[in-house]
Amino acid sequence: EINNNGDSYDANSLVNAAYVMMDNKLGAKSRIVYGVRLEQYDLKLSTLTTSNLVSQNFADILPSVNYIYSINEKSNFRASYFRTLARPEFRELAPFAYYDYERGANVQGNPLLKRARIDNADLRYELFPSAGQVFSVSTFYKKFTNAIEASIADANSTPDISYFNSPKANVYGVEVEYRKNLAFLGSNNAFKNTTFNTNLSLIKSKVKNPEIDNLIEKERPLVGQSPYVINAGLQYATLNNLLNFNLLYNRIGRRIANAGGQQFPSVYEAPRNVIDFQLGYKILKAKGELKFNAGDILNNNNVLYFDKDLNKKYSASSSDETISRFKTGSNYSLSFNYSF
Numbered sequence: 002e003i004n005n006n007g008d009s010y011d012a013n014s015l016v017n018a019a020y021v022m023m024d025n026k027l028g029a030k031s032r033i034v035y036g037v038r039l040e041q042y043d044l045k046l047s048t049l050t051t052s053n054l055v056s057q058n059f060a061d062i063l064p065s066v067n068y069i070y071s072i073n074e075k076s077n078f079r080a081s082y083f084r085t086l087a088r089p090e091f092r093e094l095a096p097f098a099y100y101d102y103e104r105g106a107n108v109q110g111n112p113l114l115k116r117a118r119i120d121n122a123d124l125r126y127e128l129f130p131s132a133g134q135v136f137s138v139s140t141f142y143k144k145f146t147n148a149i150e151a152s153i154a155d156a157n158s159t160p161d162i163s164y165f166n167s168p169k170a171n172v173y174g175v176e177v178e179y180r181k182n183l184a185f186l187g188s189n190n191a192f193k194n195t196t197f198n199t200n201l202s203l204i205k206s207k208v209k210n211p212e213i214d215n216l217i218e219k220e221r222p223l224v225g226q227s228p229y230v231i232n233a234g235l236q237y238a239t240l241n242n243l244l245n246f247n248l249l250y251n252r253i254g255r256r257i258a259n260a261g262g263q264q265f266p267s268v269y270e271a272p273r274n275v276i277d278f279q280l281g282y283k284i285l286k287a288k289g290e291l292k293f294n295a296g297d298i299l300n301n302n303n304v305l306y307f308d309k310d311l312n313k314k315y316s317a318s319s320s321d322e323t324i325s326r327f328k329t330g331s332n333y334s335l336s337f338n339y340s341f
Contacts, residue, residue, distance in 0.1 A: 010095040012046035012055075035066040042088065042116075048097055055094050055112040061086060079125040079139075087117040089149055093164045101162070103325065106153065109163040117166070120144040133196065135180045145170035148208070150224035155262035162259055167208050170223050174204035194239050200232040210260070218261050227253040243287065247279040255313065258305055268324060269308055271315040273301040289339040296332035303327050 022036030039062055046055040065083035072078060095110040125139035147166040154161040180198040206223040210216045222228070230253050237246040252274050261267040278295040306315050307322040315321055 012091045014044040017041045030071045038063040089114040106160040115147045143172040152260040170208045172206040176202045202230040227256045229254040245281045249277040251275040271304040
């Protein structure tokens, strides 16, 4: 890469915050935890080739309330509301462009980006059959104001990737969590020492594109939001918890990497399977621990593509157009920790 003076920026940010929280019992079975947080944020960013200083200074009031009702000793009902923020990163604000040869596009910051405000609400039922075991089901809703997303301006021969605020976006879904010991499969110690856990989410998101830009897509999912997330794991402990095994699995549904433009639709990232493994052994009277970690063992391809056949699935042999296909590699490490 050939650099120039404009390919850098100086930036700093400062967050001052204060909060108050209350925790009250409402009768024998109800509890409410509520409060408010005040955040004051100040940002300054400058580059050598632009005379305008990017400056952001704002304060936000972030309320939250959590209600818990104890149905009995082993189950609860929860309801909550809270407001959160997503602030632009420095690079997303920096007002200069550079050519990203992996994407085949110019990447341009947007100094006019606003912070995103998110109103969150969820309902949850949770059951604790016995110690260390959980079953829960919940539903949630998120309302985004000025969601920060990446887009492609493709009117020219070389596309430009930049960042913008979607005025409104809605996300809602359901989530199921389950954790259970496998002793019910038999009296063997291997089952007694093994715990299975999983987390499944189904998510729906919707964003309306601006009508004034003549974009191909009038409506689409939120950039980066998968329609489903699957997590699962097996944990095994033996030798009085001195030896531990962890096997983890993760898969996310296809998601938009960059919102579409005037000539091409959105760029999707195809799903991939990820398996991680960890082995830990405690030594030196349990003060020391050797750990072996294996990350992304399957090393599936990362694929970005245009969904030309509109079937919501990626296939290299179909009319889908592959933009890039690459592997990041598996990661293996051996570490030693000692607690004094």
